Amino acid sequence: MEAEVAVDSVSKRFGDTVAVDGISFEVYRGEIFTLLGPSGCGKTTTLRIIAGLEKPDTGRVYIGGRDVTDLPPQKRDVCLVFQEYAVFPHMNVFENIAFGLKVRRIPSNDLRKRVVEVAETLGLTDYLNSRAGRVGLSEQQKIALARCMVVEPRVLLLDEPLTLVDAKTRERMRRELREIQRRIGITMLYVTHDQLEALMLSDRIAVMNRGRLVQIGTPIEIYDNPQSLFVAQFIGSPTMNFIEGVLKKYGGNLFLERDDFKMPLDAIAKYYDLEQLVDREVVIGFRPEDSSIDAKGALEGSIELIEVVGDKLALHIKVLKDVVVKVYTSIYEDVAAGSKVRISLNPGKVHVFDKTSGRKPLPIGGEHGIP
Amino acid sequence: MELRIVSKALKYIVIGVFALWTLVPLTWIVSLAFKSYAEWRVSYFVPKNPTVDNFVLLFKPQELLGKYGVMGATAIIESATKPLLNSLVVTVAATVLSVFVGFFTAYGASRYRAPGPFTLFFTLLTRMLPPAIFITPIMVYYSNLGMLDTYFGLVFLYSAVTVTYAIWILKGFIDAIPVEWEEAAMLEGATPTKVLFRVVLPLVRPGLVVAGLFIFLLTWSELLFALVLTNINAVTLSVHISKYVGAVGQLFGPQAALALIGSIIPVVIGYAIQKHLVTGFTFGMVRG
Numbered sequence: 037m038e039a040e041v042a043v044d045s046v047s048k049r050f051g052d053t054v055a056v057d058g059i060s061f062e063v064y065r066g067e068i069f070t071l072l073g074p075s076g077c078g079k080t081t082t083l084r085i086i087a088g089l090e091k092p093d094t095g096r097v098y099i100g101g102r103d104v105t106d107l108p109p110q111k112r113d114v115c116l117v118f119q120e121y122a123v124f125p126h127m128n129v130f131e132n133i134a135f136g137l138k139v140r141r142i143p144s145n146d147l148r149k150r151v152v153e154v155a156e157t158l159g160l161t162d163y164l165n166s167r168a169g170r171v172g173l174s175e176q177q178k179i180a181l182a183r184c185m186v187v188e189p190r191v192l193l194l195d196e197p198l199t200l201v202d203a204k205t206r207e208r209m210r211r212e213l214r215e216i217q218r219r220i221g222i223t224m225l226y227v228t229h230d231q232l233e234a235l236m237l238s239d240r241i242a243v244m245n246r247g248r249l250v251q252i253g254t255p256i257e258i259y260d261n262p263q264s265l266f267v268a269q270f271i272g273s274p275t276m277n278f279i280e281g282v283l284k285k286y287g288g289n290l291f292l293e294r295d296d297f298k299m300p301l302d303a304i305a306k307y308y309d310l311e312q313l314v315d316r317e318v319v320i321g322f323r324p325e326d327s328s329i330d331a332k333g334a335l336e337g338s339i340e341l342i343e344v345v346g347d348k349l350a351l352h353i354k355v356l357k358d359v360v361v362k363v364y365t366s367i368y369e370d371v372a373a374g375s376k377v378r379i380s381l382n383p384g385k386v387h388v389f390d391k392t393s394g395r396k397p398l399p400i401g402g403e404h405g406i407p
Numbered sequence: 408m409e410l411r412i413v414s415k416a417l418k419y420i421v422i423g424v425f426a427l428w429t430l431v432p433l434t435w436i437v438s439l440a441f442k443s444y445a446e447w448r449v450s451y452f453v454p455k456n457p458t459v460d461n462f463v464l465l466f467k468p469q470e471l472l473g474k475y476g477v478m479g480a481t482a483i484i485e486s487a488t489k490p491l492l493n494s495l496v497v498t499v500a501a502t503v504l505s506v507f508v509g510f511f512t513a514y515g516a517s518r519y520r521a522p523g524p525f526t527l528f529f530t531l532l533t534r535m536l537p538p539a540i541f542i543t544p545i546m547v548y549y550s551n552l553g554m555l556d557t558y559f560g561l562v563f564l565y566s567a568v569t570v571t572y573a574i575w576i577l578k579g580f581i582d583a584i585p586v587e588w589e590e591a592a593m594l595e596g597a598t599p600t601k602v603l604f605r606v607v608l609p610l611v612r613p614g615l616v617v618a619g620l621f622i623f624l625l626t627w628s629e630l631l632f633a634l635v636l637t638n639i640n641a642v643t644l645s646v647h648i649s650k651y652v653g654a655v656g657q658l659f660g661p662q663a664a665l666a667l668i669g670s671i672i673p674v675v676i677g678y679a680i681q682k683h684l685v686t687g688f689t690f691g692m693v694r695g
Contacts (some may be wrong), residue, residue, distance in 0.1 A: 089590050109593040116594045121585040124592075126609045136595030139605065180591070187595050 038065045039098070040191050040223040041086060046095030048081055055081040057247035058095070063191070063225050064240075068217055070226040072234040073244035074270070079227045082244070083193050086225065087116045100190050115184035119196040122180030125169035129160065132168045132179050136187035154186045157216060174205045181213075191223045198233065210237055231271050235259060243267050260385075265394035268321045268387055274350070276321045277361035280391060283313045292320055297356055300334050303383035308397045310388060317391040324350065324362040326385035329369060333380030337361070339373050353379060436670075439663035444475060447659040461664035475658060484656065487665055490647035494669075497558055497643060498626045501565035506619050508566065509573025514607065516574065517581040527578070530571040538568075542635050549636060556638045564632055569622040576621065580614030581607065616683040624673050644669050 039062035048056040056078040063069040071079040084090040086097055088109035096105045104112045115136075123132050130151060131138075137147045155161050158178045163171050168179060177197050184192055198206045198213075214237055217224055228234050234241050235255040242252045243266075251263045262268035268276050281294035283301070290301040290310055299320075301310065329351070337355035344350075344367065351363045351371060363379055371377065389396055434452060440461055442454040464470055465487040516527045533541070545564065546555070554560035584607060592602045608615075633643040648669060651662035677684070 087590075087594055089593075109590070110596045110598060112594075114594065116591065118587045118591060121587040122591075124588060124606060124610075135592065135597075135605075139592075139595065139597040139601050183591070183595055193594075 039063065040065045040100055041069075041225060042098040043082070043086065044096045044098070046082070046085055046092045046097065048078075048085060048090060048092050054247050056085065056092070059244070059247070059249045060095075061242050061249060061252060063223060065223055066221045067239035068214070068224045068226055068237055070228060070234040070238040070241045071244055072228060072231060072241050072270075075229055077244040078247040079229075079244050080195055083116070083195055083225065083227045086191075087114055087193055088112050089116075113190040114193055115187055115189040115191075116193040116195060117177070117180045117184055117197045119199050122176045122197075123168035123183075125167075127168055128164070129155075129166050129168050129171065129179055130164040133160075133164075133182045133186050136183060140187070150186055151182075154182045157185070157220070158182050174201045174209060177201060177209070185220070185222070189222075191225055194224060194226045196228050196230075199228075199230075206233075213237065232273060235271070243270065245270075262321075262387060263396055265319055265321075265389040265391075268389065272323060274324055274362055276323050276387070277327070277363075279320045279355065279359055279361070281318065281320070283310060283316055283318045283388075285314045290314070292318065294356065301388075303334075303381075304386045304388060307384055307386075307400060308388055309400055310397055313388070313390060313397055319389045319391050321387040321389065322361075322381050322385060324364045326382040327361070327363045327379050329363065329365050329371070329377050330380035331378055333378035335361075335379040335381070336376065337379065338376050339371060342371060342373055351377070353377060355379070436663045436666050439659055440667045442660055444660065461660040462668070465661050465665055465668075475656070484650055484658070485642075485647075487644075487647060487668075490642050490644045491668070493558070493641055494627060494644035495672075497561045497565065497641070498623055500558070500562045501569065501626050502619050502623045504562060505566040505569045505573045505622050506577075506615055509570050509618060510577050510608075510611070510615065512570070513574045513577035513581055514603065517578050518586070527574065530574055533568055534571060538631055542632060545632075546635055555636055556640045558641055560636055561633065561641055561643070564636070565626045565629065569625055572622055572625070573618045576618040577611060577614050580611040584610050613683050616680050620677060620680060620684065623676065627669075627673055 041063040043059060043061050045058045045060050046056055047054070047058050059078075059082065061069075071082060073079050081090060085092050086099070088104065088107060088111075092105065096103055098104065099112055099114060123129075124135065127135070133151045133154060134147055137150060142150070152161070152164075155164055158181060160175065160178055160182060163175055163179075168176070171179070177200075180197065181192075181194075198209055201209065210233060226234075226237060235258070238255055240252060240254055241258050243250050243258060245266050251258060251267050253261075258267065259271055262271060262276075269278075279292065279294075279299070281292040281297070281299070284291045284293045290305050292299040292301055301320075304310070304320075335355055337353040339351050340354050340360055341352040342349055343352070345364075347367055348364050349367055349369060349371065351365055352360050353363055354360050361379070365371065387396065438452045438454060439447065441457045441459070443456050443458045443460065446454055446456075460474075464474065468484055468486050512530075515521075549555045549560050554563070588606055588610070589602045592606045593599070597605065628645055629643075630645045630649065633641075633646045634649070637643065637646060644665070648662055648665050651658040651665070
């Protein structure tokens with residue numbers, strides 16, 4: 037596949053803070069690529085570097101195979117939709133959308149046609165004569181998108197464009213965005229801190245933390261196979277369950293041990309090379325949907341709280357004095373708060389991380405997917 | 408209940424006193440401008456025989472001397488036409504120049520940080536000294552450069568001393584413009600020049616109006632510099648007004664008439680751009 041954007045070991049510091057720390061990635065033609073991470077992780081800085089609004093300290097940026105590191109924003113053939121201040125308040129909607137064409141001196145016939153066309157695609161036709169500052173927030177974001185689409189950039193950059201619109205509209209616009217992107221086939225580089233948005237919208241996600249890229253993959257890979265404790269903690273709602281302890285080996289069998297708590301890990305050892313972690317502090321992680329109530333389960337605990345979540349029950353089960361895990365079960369399951377239950381885990385979906393490094397041991401036989 | 412009436416009465420008394428304080432001189436000028444010679448020195452406001460002579464004679468200096476030759480004027484006072492035009496030309500030119508330079512300076516100061524210890528604060532320095540202090544060196548320089556009594560000399564000085572107001576007023580307006588608007592424009596293909604003229608300039612228009620009016624008023628009514636630096640050719644209105652009463656005469660009526668004409672122009676301009684002024688003064692408050 038062809039790389040529309042290539043970022044090659046780019047770093048950027050502001051004073052003493054390293055905002056972006058030597059990151060490299062490629063965005064392929066026609067995909068939605070998302071930079072995902074908590075605020076301050078460097079995702080917006082990375083986007084601004086690609087847009088040409090910031091200059092990287094080191095590293096190169098390529099767009100469409102061309103080195104654009106030293107080019108000003110207007111010569112890079114990219115366009116950026118901002119989170120806020122999307123429209124020019126001193127122009128009406130038509131003039132807003134036409135702005136990029138006007139500064140390029142596109143003849144007015146052609147200009148009119150293109151503006152109307154984009155307005156139609158985005159459902160803005162009715163607003164063309166309104167003052168841009170007067171229309172709703174979601175329309176303003178659409179106008180911002182239209183302004184970018186009309187100049188037909190090679191890559192569309194979006195910096196948390198849906199953060200400010202209300203939850204319901206956000207969901208609708210996410211779908212629309214996805215649908216429009218499919219239809220016109222434009223390459224999108226999307227920045228968000230909202231992991232659900234990233235999972236719903238993206239073809240591929242790059243998770244960032246503290247200026248570094250920690251994992252790149254499809255939404256399913258990122259969700260299903262987090263390569264580090266950080267990604268495991270960051271992705272998923274509700275969050276993954278975690279149990280900390282020391283990995284011990286007794287008579288050929290592996291256990292997670294903590295005080296008098298002991299959990300056999302042999303089933304999981306089929307998937308990971310756990311030998312290297314013996315006698316080290318580890319963190320075991322599993323998602324609520326990958327665990328179930330089972331009399332033969334390896335984990336035991338008492339039910340603290342029962343929540344009805346749509347068509348299922350979320351059980352908060354205390355397995356250690358300071359560890360409560362969440363387990364999903366059928367809404368018809370006969371459970372009572374305070375009762376003791378056993379939990380079994382889907383061994384293929386349990387993640388083990390080295391607590392100090394936050395990394396995952398090597399998988400056995402590549403069954404767990406390659407990073 | 409009574410207390411409320413008393414406090415209300417007190418409020419009106421205070422407001423009334425202030426109103427008198429500001430309005431009496433104005434009323435006096437209006438009244439005097441329409442009074443005939445006999446009434447100039449009497450203290451009632453409404454003229455017994457209202458006349459427009461004072462206005463007419465401003466532009467007919469020969470008749471002026473003839474009419475009030477004994478009591479009022481001892482020398483020929485030129486027609487007011489030229490000073491009016493001079494003031495208009497000088498004030499408009501200085502205002503435009505000042506706002507123009509101020510806009511670019513303010514933009515630079517708002518968006519970029521200059522190296523070294525020089526901050527925008529230093530542009531205020533000239534405003535901290537009494538103008539009387541630096542008018543002498545300026546006169547000497549002007550005299551050597553042949554800039555005395557010229558439009559250029561006045562425009563140059565006026566724009567130099569007022570540009571700091573333009574900078575500070577406009578900087579506030581430019582600071583209020585989110586830099587994202589400029590960045591978005593750049594990414595849509597606009598060069599920095601186009602960003603400046605198509606995005607920033609239209610957005611600070613209210614600021615340009617506010618700064619322009621403020622500087623116009625300052626320059627229009629400036630007396631000291633013009634008095635020292637002009638003689639015949641570039642005499643401004645304020646200088647000319649001062650001539651009617653003083654060494655050459657006691658022409659209160661024409662002086663008031665000319666003062667009235669001189670204050671009409673700013674009032675008319677202010678009224679015409681009222682709408683912009685309101686947006687101008689409230690700009691920056693609307694943004695959340």
